[in-house]
Amino acid sequence: MTDTATVTPPQANAEQPAALAVDRLWKVFGPKADKIIGSPDADLPRHEMLKETGCVAAVKDISFEVAAGEVFVVMGLSGSGKSTLVRCLTRLIEPTAGTVTINGTDVVGASESTLRDLRRNHVAMVFQHFGLLPHRQVIDNVAYGLEIRGVGKAERRKRAAEIVDLVGLEGNEHSYPDQLSGGMQQRVGLARALAGDPALLLFDEPFSALDPLIRRDMQNEVIRLQEDLQKTMVFITHDLQEALKLGDRILIMRDGEVVQIGTPAEVVASPADDYVRDFVSDVPRSHVLTLRYVMRDPRPDDSSEGLVMSSDTIVRQAARAALASDHVVRVVDDGKLVGIVDDDAILRIVVAEESVRA
Amino acid sequence: MSSVATRSARTLDTGLVATLRSRWRLVSLLAVIVIWVLVWTFTRGDSTLAIQASDRTDIHGWFLRLTTSIEEANNVVTAALAALADAMDATLLFFQHLFTVPEFPRPLPQVGWLGALALASLATYAVAGWRPVLIVAASFLLFGMLGYYPDAMDLLIVTSVAVAVALLLGIPIGIWMGHSKVVSAIVTPILDVMQTMPSFVYLLPFSILFGIGPAVAALVTLVYAMPPAVRVTAYAIRAVSSTTIEATDSLGQSRWQRLRNVELPMAKRTIIVGVNQTTMAALSMATIAAYVDGPGLGQPVLEGLRRGQLGKAFVAGLAIVIMAIMLDRTTTAASIRAETAARSGRDRGRQRWVVLGVGAAVAAVAVYLSNGYSWANEFPAGLDIGTWIQLRVDDFSGWLRADFSSVTTSIQERFTLSFLNPVQDLIAGSPWFVAGAAICAIAWIAGGNRALGAAVICLTGLYFLDLWNNAMITLTAVLVATVVVMLLGIVVGVWMGRSKNVDRAVRPFLDAAQTLPPFVYLIPVLVLFGANRFTAMVAGVIYAAPVAIKLIADGVRGVSATTVEAAEAAGTSRLQMIWKVQLPMARGALLLAANQGLLYVLSMVVIGGMVGAGALGFDIVYGFRQSEFAGKGLAAGVSIVLIGIMLDRITTYSARRSSSAAPAGARAKNTTRKRFPLLSSSS
């Protein structure tokens, strides 16, 4: 029971090169877009910039790194520039300035053929509105990426069939997209992205168009695939629940700028500003916060009996055992006692939530 | 609280401004006309820039030298065009020798009617499925029974070759246009000119440039038939879902792969609609092409016209209508099949191949028979029904002349004196600067700055072409005819829009009126009304009314059923329903109908010139028949293009301004459905 919920978020570190590195990335839409950067106009708020220059800075000086195997979520309100950002990563939209490095390849400076090679073999993307080919059967939609790489028909169909099974669409290989439900169509979109076996997957609000139940299924699907396949993912959403559920780390954007980058617990426990606070105010904190955020420093008089948990244990998962036990919970990391959680601390989180709900 | 208050105040305000503005437009339009009439009473007849039919000015001389230099030019372009013409001539002659023209020493062509019928049916089955085969077979038999089998085949050959070349050139250009705004901005006005420039203007230069032969007919047809293919292709490419493009781009496809695997398949169905429009446009050139010896059904129509034989012209015209129906249904069916065919299972596919194989065998036998046996080669004369129809129609025209023409003549006189003449007096009888200023003012009030810009440019052009007065006379006729077209359109269109049965009964006549060559009904109209502007207007109205009626009927039907229901629940009477609900809500369709009505009427100006309308139409015909006047004819052609662009822009911009409520659907539907989208689709 004790250590089940331990998650160690893979952090980008110096030894292992980042799967994706974004440095000072800009995208400005509008006339003379490249003249804006570096000028005083660049610092104007969005509507003023639009008035002064007719330009919109959809992505404004954004930098971050994503480690291999990490699920990196970008979230923000509509219009905050998420789609633009993710499209700049493979130059579906040309960035105005900055660099993007994928697996050591400089994307922004890449030639057309390098870029094409990158898109064919290393990165794949899933879109909100699916973007399937209506005139092709599911299997050929999935195989399309292989087809344009020049893989032979038998070979690519075989591979596509495997992926179709993997995403749970067996039996629908020969359907046409318009014969499928939205959720199934997005599975095709997912399968298409997976078919090329890319190391990096980009998702642009893939599940926003789906109803809540199916959305949850699909989220679980992603989690399952992530466990099986260990891909690096950049996941765009405007749904905080989804961000918290999937993300190892979350980047919060507003008007093209980074507001905060952190783990779900960091974001919930210490929002960078009111914008983020507003965002996370509805979140059931017990679902997100780990013991690290509720523990107090150990005191000499603390009992040395009772449960031992790691500081990464999520409060809700710790709650029942903790409340049932007569003792406080001792938070131990690497064999060292780092803090104490008593029933009060747990109740504060859980009950506060209940009253907010009510 | 206060913000709510200001907001509601603001909406109130904008509401007021909106009503004021709509009133303001009406009031100021009236004011312009009143002022115009006042000024006109004092200046009437001054500086009207009228010139006589036999007058020519420097600019006309310049145009004449221009055409001569083009005709005599010897450069890469002309060489390429000449090569194209030669290739087309060879292709056309090849097919003619196969199907229509006996090659000595054979007394009959290689493949006769039975073989052609079988081949056509097979081809139709391959591209369009079962049902259209019946239409094709019936049409072929009717061509024979009407007595025009060889002419019909000739027309089919010329039309097919022209359409093939139009698609071969037009689809790539359309794709390019769909991808590039710059190309689109350059090509669109060229297409506008190709569609509005009267063909009589380039008939003569073409036959001089490309020599005498069927290719000239095909090329003349090509000029007019290609724009729809280009426009619709560009539209189809642009309409391909950008998400799909993005999604497949993200997989690393090359540009060519994108075109081949994504854009073309997704645009296919719309492009086939473009094929349909191109085909119909090509067919509508049949009679014009006959002026330069274009083989086909246009020749008997012209012969009938020349000899005053209505019956002959009518029967040949009927064959053209049948061909139009045949081609329309076949291409429409092909576009639907393009969708379903890919989906039908493997079994169906195999079965189809079996049928095709058997069909091919049957066709081979039929071709063999028609090659060897005269009964299968020459259409049996015993089945003739054409002569009978011809005689009835001739009787009918005799009856019209004897019993009817005095009544109709007095109608014509009354209308001309009380309506046409006063309007023409005002427009063409004002000094040029007065009329020009008034038109600019109207354009500005109706369509804003952009319409004003178009009007200024076009009127300046007209001024410098030295045909101002004729242009104003033509403009008058076009405007008056369009008013009549709109009245007809509203009456019949509303009637059709409100009743499915009426629609079903009337629509075939509209289809026929649209495809019947105007030269055919020119004869009875002449019999009834004599040679004058009124007759030309009637011809224009007959040609343009079907389009307007259909658009308005569709618009009225498009008014949402719930709105009608709600209005009915509120106790609206039938007239109130029409005036207060259906017509206002179909406003977009009405404006589109006006736009199309104007352009269709305008496209009849030259034919009007042949029945007494004079003015620009006559200048063009004159230029075609008298080489010294070719320059003036060209200037008149350019004038017509300018008038067309001006009217199109004014109506388009005023439509855009006056209603955001205009159902975009009505517009899109029209531009992709019937016949040719004229200028309006460019915007």
Added chain:
Amino acid sequence: MRVTRSRAVLAVVAVSSVLAVSACGGGDIKNETAAGGEDCGTINMAINPWVGYEASAHVVGYIAESKLGCTVDYKDLDEQVSWQGFAEDEVDVVIENWGHPELQKKYFKSPGGDGSAMSAGPNGNEGIIGWYVPPWMVEKYPDILDWKNLNKYADLFKTPESGDKGTLFDGDPGFVTNDEALVKNLDLNYKVVFAGSENALIEGFRNAEENKTPMLGYFYAPQWFLSEVPLEKVELPKYTEGCDADPEKVACDYPVYTLDKIVATDFAESGSPGYDLVKNFQWTNDDQNEVAKMIAEDQMDPDDAAQKWVEENPDKVNAWLGQ
């Protein structure tokens, strides 16, 4: 469904194989041999767009085909284009030419053209252009045929097209007209209205005669319509050589045109018997009107009409054939 379809397929196969077998006998279409046996070749005959022309062309064409064994290719072409055809070897014969000095200048050798065309002499027809009225008017207003009286009758000819003046209908744009200048220089209270086509004029005159309505219009002979309704020509001031030199100042009648035949120089020099026929061909306005009437009014096929006339007029035909 499927069963019926495959049965249908079987049936079709059966029927077609029967047909195929029956067809194996060959056929009844046999190659032709040239009728005359002489080496005539092909004559490219332009057909200009009026019926009288068609009559002449088909009579010559019919004789060439039936008596000389030529192949005749008729090409529906306008005058301008026909002349252009000489240069391109597409046209051999224009059987009825109305003057056209500007075209002669371009294509004849002598006035400095390219020499691709030449005259083959007059065809016997006389082109008479002028102003005509329907016969009933002459009966009722006998003095109307003098131009000096036209102003007196201007009211009769008033139409909405001409305001308070009389209407003078001008027609076929293929003919040069001086009518606007004539009206002005003769001080006539008329306005020229362009009917725009021969057809429009014919329908007008037909109506005028039938319903006894007034009409004054430009017309010409030879023209088949004159044998249906014998229009009467108004006398204008007499034509004198050069009186029409300045188109602005014309105040006299149109000249009588001697219609001639134009041939391609190559054709003339080819030694084809067809050329001799064309050169010898000459007939009267009445002859032409007779054939044209058969074509236009009796709706006969031009070749049938030609055949009929040829059979009824062997003397003339033999003369053309040099027999």
